[in-house]
Amino acid sequence: MATSSRQNRPFLYVIDEEFVPPDRGDEQEGPESAVPAGDPDEAVRLLHHYRQLMARILGYEEELPEPASEEALVAVEEELGVALPADLRALYGVADGDGDLVNPLFDRQDWLPLAEIGDLDDEWLDIAQEWRFEPWRRTVFDARPPHAVRRSPLRAGWIRFAFDTGGNWLAVDMDPGPNGRPGQVIKVGVDYVEGPVYVADSVTTFLRRLVEALERGDYRRRDKSLWIDTDLPDLAGRHGWYSGGPPSCARAGQAGPRVQEVRVTDVEDCAFLAAMPEVCSLALSSRGSPDLTPLGGHPVEYLELDVESADLTAPARNRELCSLSVTCARPVELAPLRTVPHLWALDIAAAPVADIATVSELTGLRYLEVTRDQWRELSELGDLPQLALVGVHPHRPERDRPSRTTWVTTYDEPPSPTA
Incomplete structure (x- = not known):
């Protein structure tokens, strides 16, 4: 019983204990x-x-x-x-x-x-x-x-x-x-x-x-x-954020140029992002397949998609993209991600992938989250990026908000394909 329970838990394998996420402050000018x-x-x-x-x-x-x-x-x-x-x-x-x-x-x-x-x-x-x-x-x-x-x-x-x-x-x-x-x-x-x-x-x-x-x-x-009682700033308004259904740009006060974090549901059209030019953390949820074209013109660093199907062509045009999580019902193609220069984290555990071999071409990848079957397939391919962490789910996870996982963390290499 204990062995079965262990096999059904998600494991986070820390391969490189010294690795830390990139610090965006290091990239800024003085x-x-x-x-x-x-x-x-x-x-x-x-x-x-x-x-x-x-x-x-x-x-x-x-x-x-x-x-x-x-x-x-x-x-x-x-x-x-x-x-x-x-x-x-x-x-x-x-x-x-x-x-x-x-x-x-x-x-x-x-x-x-x-x-x-x-x-x-x-x-x-x-x-x-x-x-x-x-x-x-x-x-x-x-x-x-x-x-x-x-x-x-x-x-x-x-x-x-x-x-x-x-x-x-x-x-x-x-x-x-x-x-x-x-x-x-x-x-x-x-x-x-x-x-x-x-x-x-x-x-x-x-x-x-x-x-x-x-x-x-x-x-x-x-x-x-x-x-x-001074007029000094504090936590409130530290960064603008929006959560809910897609906002109407005509409704004053709900969106603005300093909105940096956006979580929206029931997305049909991403044109609302025009009112949020500085968004850098974006979570989109839709029962359909929204047009993601507007994402290409935004400095989004963390992108979380929960859609019926996902075309990554437009998001991949964003050179600031660092971390991507995809949940979808239909197979997604990862090929567009080859051109993303700063992508270091990829979560595809909740998505069927049409071209999983593309992962081996994402040389900057340091974090990868997959299912056990996906990891087995990748391991058999060989020539993977120099991964620092691998998250392995026993089966496709159900994504809820917030999409956090209760990991069993182990400081070791992930299991071999036959494990």
């Missing part, structure tokens, strides 16, 4: 302007004014720790391999973090001492990238404003300096995207695996907004604590 927006003198003035305002509101002043020494600053920068922006560096010349303040200086986020900046536990990211969570189905989205922050979950140039105690940090971005500036403030962490959030162009601006909020009276007093 900033057009390398001049930071922060001002160290103004940042220090704002910090003192901010503390005066808080003391006036609270009726007492909390004491800051001693300043960090120049030697400590230099040592941290050498350890990180990145220089701190001048405004944050100047603040450490006032205090080495905010110690045990009841009201952390950075809007309920603890300002870290230098000793903790270079010694952070990133288990949250290791967990998020575990193969059982299927990172090949996940896209890192662009922040707002567009192209200011690189599309990565975490980078060496993101220096985290404040912590919310829940697995998220404020960071100064010393490795910005083409439209960003060094020293801009972003949010990263466990709640931002799908993409960081742009907060402000500098620590100076961040402090200025906190000061302005206190001066406007935009705060709430809770016993000894102060909750400041």
Whole structure:
């Protein structure tokens, strides 16, 4: 009974433990302007004014720790391999973090001492990238404003300096995207695996907004604590997304140029994508065979199709396509995928394939999801791509939303055709 149960479970074979999904942030250009927006003198003035305002509101002043020494600053920068922006560096010349303040200086986020900046536990990211969570189905989205922050979950140039105690940090971005500036403030962490959030162009601006909020009276007093209502962005609106039936372009507010994630059902015509030019994660479901021609003009990186029949000619014209999952009733031809330069993940377990030998020609493929019969057929062909992971289902899986599989993960080669 145990053997039979084991044979009927989907197995994920991790062949290369060192492989990680490509980081789109690595492919982006650096900033057009390398001049930071922060001002160290103004940042220090704002910090003192901010503390005066808080003391006036609270009726007492909390004491800051001693300043960090120049030697400590230099040592941290050498350890990180990145220089701190001048405004944050100047603040450490006032205090080495905010110690045990009841009201952390950075809007309920603890300002870290230098000793903790270079010694952070990133288990949250290791967990998020575990193969059982299927990172090949996940896209890192662009922040707002567009192209200011690189599309990565975490980078060496993101220096985290404040912590919310829940697995998220404020960071100064010393490795910005083409439209960003060094020293801009972003949010990263466990709640931002799908993409960081742009907060402000500098620590100076961040402090200025906190000061302005206190001066406007935009705060709430809770016993000894102060909750400041700033206009800083957070999780809401991190990236636009749409879910439901195909939207009518005439209905204002349901679609727009910053919609990056789309999940639609009952698709007959993909023309609605004209209202969503920046979509990069797309799931289409249809009882028929919709015309996929509009997909060729979109920067879709993850495409999930659940249709009666699928013609991959149009999707294959999209040079950004990285990961494809196909569920269909009629045989699909993979031949168009030969020309897709960045395709590294392919899920065909829920699709009959007319030309399965084409898989051997997809040289960039690193992840493949198939049925046991499909894997047996491919194994007999030989000359497969240098696969890092292979997911094998005992039989064709039923695809439901969300299309996630409870894998039995094993760090080994997939079984031979006779297994």
